Amino acid sequence: MPAASPISSVNDFVVRFANVNGSGSASANELFARSILRHGVPVSPRNIFPSNIQGLPTWYEVRVTEDGHLGARGGVDMMVAMNPQTWDKDVASIEPGGYLFYDSTKPMPSSKFRDDISVIGVPLTAITNSTYTDPRQRQLFKNIIYLGALSALFEMDAKLIEQLIGEQYKGKEKLLSSNVHALHLGRDWALQNLKCPIGLRVRKADKVGDRIFVEGNSAAALGAVYGGASVCAWYPITPSSSLADAFTSHCKRLRHDPATGKAKYAIVQGEDELASIGIVIGAGWNGARAFTATSGPGISLMQEFIGLSYFAEIPAVIMNVQRAGPSTGMPTRTQQCDVISCAYASHGDTKHPLLFPEDPAEAFDMAAQCFDLAERLQTTIFLMLDLDIGMNHRLSRPFKWDDSKQLDRGKVMTAAMLDDGRDFGRYLDVDGDGIPYRTYPGTHPTKGSFFTRGTSRDRYARYTEEGPAYQDNMQRLLRKFETAKDLVPRPLQANAGKPTKYGVIYYGSTTPAMDEAIGMLEARGHQLDRLRVRAFPFHSSVPNFIADHDFVYVVEQNRDAQLRSLIVNECGIDPVRLVPILHYDGTPITARFIAKAIGDHLDQLKVTPLRKVGA
Amino acid sequence: MTYIAKPKFHHPGLPKNELGYTHRDYEGKISTLCAGCGHDSITAAIIEACFQLSIEPHRVAKISGIGCSSKTPDYFLGNSHGFNSVHGRMPSVLTGANLANRDLIYLGVSGDGDSASIGFGQFAHSIRRGVNMTYIVENNGVYGLTKGQFSATADRGSKSKRGVVNSDNAIDLAAMALQLGASFVARSFSGDKTQLVPIVEAAIRHKGAAFIDVISPCVAFNNHAGSTKSFDYVREHNEAVNRLDIITGRAPIHIEQAPGTVQMVEQHDGTRLALRKLDADYDAHDRLAAMAFLQKHAAKGQVVTGLLYVDPEADDLHSHLNTVDAALNTLEAKDLCPGQSALDKINAALR
Ligand SMILES: Cc1ncc(C[n+]2csc(CCOP(=O)(O)OP(=O)(O)O)c2C)c(N)n1
Ligand code: SF4
Ligand SMILES: [Mg+2]
Numbered sequence: 001m002p003a004a005s006p007i008s009s010v011n012d013f014v015v016r017f018a019n020v021n022g023s024g025s026a027s028a029n030e031l032f033a034r035s036i037l038r039h040g041v042p043v044s045p046r047n048i049f050p051s052n053i054q055g056l057p058t059w060y061e062v063r064v065t066e067d068g069h070l071g072a073r074g075g076v077d078m079m080v081a082m083n084p085q086t087w088d089k090d091v092a093s094i095e096p097g098g099y100l101f102y103d104s105t106k107p108m109p110s111s112k113f114r115d116d117i118s119v120i121g122v123p124l125t126a127i128t129n130s131t132y133t134d135p136r137q138r139q140l141f142k143n144i145i146y147l148g149a150l151s152a153l154f155e156m157d158a159k160l161i162e163q164l165i166g167e168q169y170k171g172k173e174k175l176l177s178s179n180v181h182a183l184h185l186g187r188d189w190a191l192q193n194l195k196c197p198i199g200l201r202v203r204k205a206d207k208v209g210d211r212i213f214v215e216g217n218s219a220a221a222l223g224a225v226y227g228g229a230s231v232c233a234w235y236p237i238t239p240s241s242s243l244a245d246a247f248t249s250h251c252k253r254l255r256h257d258p259a260t261g262k263a264k265y266a267i268v269q270g271e272d273e274l275a276s277i278g279i280v281i282g283a284g285w286n287g288a289r290a291f292t293a294t295s296g297p298g299i300s301l302m303q304e305f306i307g308l309s310y311f312a313e314i315p316a317v318i319m320n321v322q323r324a325g326p327s328t329g330m331p332t333r334t335q336q337c338d339v340i341s342c343a344y345a346s347h348g349d350t351k352h353p354l355l356f357p358e359d360p361a362e363a364f365d366m367a368a369q370c371f372d373l374a375e376r377l378q379t380t381i382f383l384m385l386d387l388d389i390g391m392n393h394r395l396s397r398p399f400k401w402d403d404s405k406q407l408d409r410g411k412v413m414t415a416a417m418l419d420d421g422r423d424f425g426r427y428l429d430v431d432g433d434g435i436p437y438r439t440y441p442g443t444h445p446t447k448g449s450f451f452t453r454g455t456s457r458d459r460y461a462r463y464t465e466e467g468p469a470y471q472d473n474m475q476r477l478l479r480k481f482e483t484a485k486d487l488v489p490r491p492l493q494a495n496a497g498k499p500t501k502y503g504v505i506y507y508g509s510t511t512p513a514m515d516e517a518i519g520m521l522e523a524r525g526h527q528l529d530r531l532r533v534r535a536f537p538f539h540s541s542v543p544n545f546i547a548d549h550d551f552v553y554v555v556e557q558n559r560d561a562q563l564r565s566l567i568v569n570e571c572g573i574d575p576v577r578l579v580p581i582l583h584y585d586g587t588p589i590t591a592r593f594i595a596k597a598i599g600d601h602l603d604q605l606k607v608t609p610l611r612k613v614g615a
Numbered sequence: 616m617t618y619i620a621k622p623k624f625h626h627p628g629l630p631k632n633e634l635g636y637t638h639r640d641y642e643g644k645i646s647t648l649c650a651g652c653g654h655d656s657i658t659a660a661i662i663e664a665c666f667q668l669s670i671e672p673h674r675v676a677k678i679s680g681i682g683c684s685s686k687t688p689d690y691f692l693g694n695s696h697g698f699n700s701v702h703g704r705m706p707s708v709l710t711g712a713n714l715a716n717r718d719l720i721y722l723g724v725s726g727d728g729d730s731a732s733i734g735f736g737q738f739a740h741s742i743r744r745g746v747n748m749t750y751i752v753e754n755n756g757v758y759g760l761t762k763g764q765f766s767a768t769a770d771r772g773s774k775s776k777r778g779v780v781n782s783d784n785a786i787d788l789a790a791m792a793l794q795l796g797a798s799f800v801a802r803s804f805s806g807d808k809t810q811l812v813p814i815v816e817a818a819i820r821h822k823g824a825a826f827i828d829v830i831s832p833c834v835a836f837n838n839h840a841g842s843t844k845s846f847d848y849v850r851e852h853n854e855a856v857n858r859l860d861i862i863t864g865r866a867p868i869h870i871e872q873a874p875g876t877v878q879m880v881e882q883h884d885g886t887r888l889a890l891r892k893l894d895a896d897y898d899a900h901d902r903l904a905a906m907a908f909l910q911k912h913a914a915k916g917q918v919v920t921g922l923l924y925v926d927p928e929a930d931d932l933h934s935h936l937n938t939v940d941a942a943l944n945t946l947e948a949k950d951l952c953p954g955q956s957a958l959d960k961i962n963a964a965l966r
Contacts, residue, residue, distance in 0.1 A: 228948060228951040230946055274704060278700075281700070282709060401954060442719050449697075
């Protein structure tokens with residue numbers, strides 16, 4: 001008999017689908033997530049997939065969260081176990097009192113189940129095979145049939161799901177009706193044969209608002225369109241390929257001249273990452289807005305060019321969708337592990353601005369902003385995405401654009417300015433902000449041309465190997481980096497309800513888990529001020545925030561506390577003031593993890609008050 | 616010292632081209648290469664070709680990798696922008712520059728180390744993409760700048776200055792370019808200005824990927840007996856398939872007494888190439904024949920020079936990508952940014 005009573009929860013639970021990769025389950029699972037959104041209930045779905053295309057296990061997790069906690073929660077309340085290969089682990093991962101949904105066509109020995117969970121069998125294969133003969137149809141509709149059964153179990157409104165299917169197959173009547181039919185096959189079977197609803201239920205709410213449901217990679221690609229990128233060069237690598245793909249499809253829709261049909265963009269799939277960044281640098285040198293999308297291994301290959309962009313002061317944008325380590329396998333898992341390798345990429349004394357978006361909406365804004373920053377600062381700007389933001393649908397505020405906004409092309413000396421007799425020195429700091437003027441090739445018949453090299457030139461780009469000239473230039477580059485501190489997105493601070501001596505710094509995809517963890521910590525009696533770092537170089541508010549607290553946790557998704565090192569190094573902070581909280585097993589960080597790690601640490605610090613007599 | 620610009624005396628008697636420019640307007644800084652270096656002769660040929668074509672100097676973008684050869688763009692067209700980029704990566708930088716502004720003339724200068732070793736991949740891919748450029752390899756069979764190591768174009772059996780015999784097979788970049796689909800392939804010799812200048816002119820006028828392999832002896836490390844890239848060796852083993860004259864709108868410039876048959880080739884932009892054939896059975900329109908011809912003569916130890924192949928109807932990467940006529944770097948927010956109204960529709964579709 002179940003030791004734990006069945007979990008009972010409305011609009012707050014986690015369903016995990018265990019599927020076989022390539023079985024067509026992805027679209028059914030996404031339909032499930034979207035249909036919950038249509039009930040006005042926020043969801044946060046995540047893919048956990050191997051780097052194989054077909055045959056290997058893949059999981060899709062949907063966190064149903066009326067409270068709007070969009071980080072991963074951890075734990076599974078219902079497992080939809082569709083993959084025999086991973087059955088044992090999948091069953092073991094269910095929370096006590098949770099539910100197991102499975103295909104009961106073939107009898108299973110009782111040893112395959114647990115007695116502290118509720119087991120729900122639906123003969124999916126039998127229903128499918130008695131309805132469809134075509135093997136492809138059998139596979140696809142089986143997914144819709146389980147969706148139908150789940151809708152009954154969770155007491156979902158079938159009309160809302162039908163509506164979604166209707167939108168998806170608009171104009172394809174046959175597909176539309178057959179999908180709706182499959183949905184009802186599963187739903188009706190469940191209603192007739194099972195006790196519906198179960199303890200986990202979806203109830204209509206009004207918590208989604210005008211938010212959109214989109215992947216970070218697609219959002220960043222759209223940001224590149226809005227930011228005026230006209231050249232993109234890339235080389236396929238998970239998890240960044242879908243960014244370049246999305247840029248391609250956005251451009252196909254938004255960037256063709258209506259009169260001629262011609263493209264206002266150029267996209268080249270390079271032969272490798274060296275070529276991709278080379279193309280970006282060439283285009284940037286020549287006055288076009290250019291970017292590449294890649295991931296850690298690509299960043300490693302691009303090092304030499306990134307340094308050239310720093311020294312020769314050429315605008316470039318690199319969108320790095322971070323993943324774990326080299327090789328294949330783990331790399332299709334998320335991490336924030338390229339902070340140091342991007343901040344200090346390349347040989348020589350170099351540093352580069354990094355932007356850390358928290359979600360798709362910010363990925364859109366920051367992607368667009370990267371191009372302004374790259375041209376303003378004449379250097380490489382990194383947009384630091386990760387797999388968790390990039391490749392999962394995330395509920396996000398809608399995209400917004402200010403139509404009065406112009407592109408900031410930075411300091412470009414034109415033919416007219418040259419004719420006016422303006423003094424042009426390519427590396428001359430005329431304004432004291434460390435940023436020199438540049439000219440585009442082809443500007444003027446006799447003025448403003450210069451020869452671009454990495455080093456060995458004076459302020460007028462004339463060849464010299466003199467030490468002082470080199471140092472002079474390096475100091476100016478530092479001034480430029482100072483200027484960058486006020487141009488990149490500022491950190492956002494949120495103070496605890498009560499005054500506290502402790503703070504926490506976090507960034508990027510850790511944000512939703514961190515926001516949720518704050519509530520959990522408050523419930524444990526811990527107050528923390530928060531600072532979300534949104535860019536490197538660090539604005540003065542970062543060291544100030546640290547100075548204002550006894551110590552500050554730095555929460556990140558890597559082993560080496562990379563952002564913490566960067567803060568220690570760049571802001572001259574005593575390392576003991578920064579306590580690392582690190583999560584790096586490849587799964588997205590959870591509020592539970594953060595709350596436990598910080599809570600336990602704070603508990604230990606708590607001076608046990610003297611026991612009051614009689615208390 | 617290269618920052619010393621050459622004094623620009625415009626002698627009233629200096630010949631002027633159509634634009635009123637003299638040779639001097641196409642020169643750059645004073646070369647820092649070794650006296651007698653083949654690369655300097657190529658620089659001179661580029662200056663001559665640009666003068667003859669009446670190109671506006673600032674409408675050329677000069678892009679190179681790293682090496683003695685890659686330093687040379689500083690020594691010609693002083694009013695053009697130049698980019699001494701990264702070893703072996705000139706092709707990608709040039710590709711990006713070209714995508715950004717289709718209206719400039721792109722001159723890529725590289726070495727045999729730059730293009731046949733570290734940058735072999737980029738060489739190949741820029742050519743197969745059909746980037747509209749003139750890609751010149753100043754081929755001396757060695758790494759000049761790093762002091763004389765063999766490069767991948769050094770012939771098997773050739774001897775280094777230190778007496779080491781090269782046991783690796785040589786890469787023939789012209790043969791590779793043919794195989795990769797370059798629409799203009801030529802080989803010449805730095806010491807043969809009459810042949811080289813019109814080839815450079817024709818390559819600049821060509822629309823598409825034009826590749827020129829120029830044998831260019833390194834006097835410091837590769838001009839001794841036993842080298843197959845020395846002045847003497849190349850002079851003795853040179854097998855010219857044709858001499859080229861380029862005829863623009865104006866009067867022909869180079870036509871001398873033409874020996875043998877003359878074949879006219881008209882390019883996209885109206886220029887006509889007059890091929891004075893030295894080898895009667897050589898057809899510069901036949902890629903396969905050109906490849907076979909190269910191989911056959913290489914086996915005999917002969918270096919074939921001349922215009923090896925041209926496809927006058929070629930197109931380029933921009934045509935493949937169907938990009939707008941305006942240079943991409945001139946597009947503004949109104950061209951590039953679809954605005955809030957498009958965003959409203961996108962938002963609606965994501966709910
Ligand atoms: C990544 C990198 N590796 C090595 C070098 C050193 N290096 C400079 S030039 C050169 C070879 C140049 O040979 P080539 O292209 O034939 O030019 P040449 O000097 O012969 O004209 C090398 C290996 C470098 N600059 N960058
Ligand atoms: S080392 Fe050779 S290639 Fe370099 S400048 Fe001297 S002669 Fe020319
Ligand atoms: Mg060489």
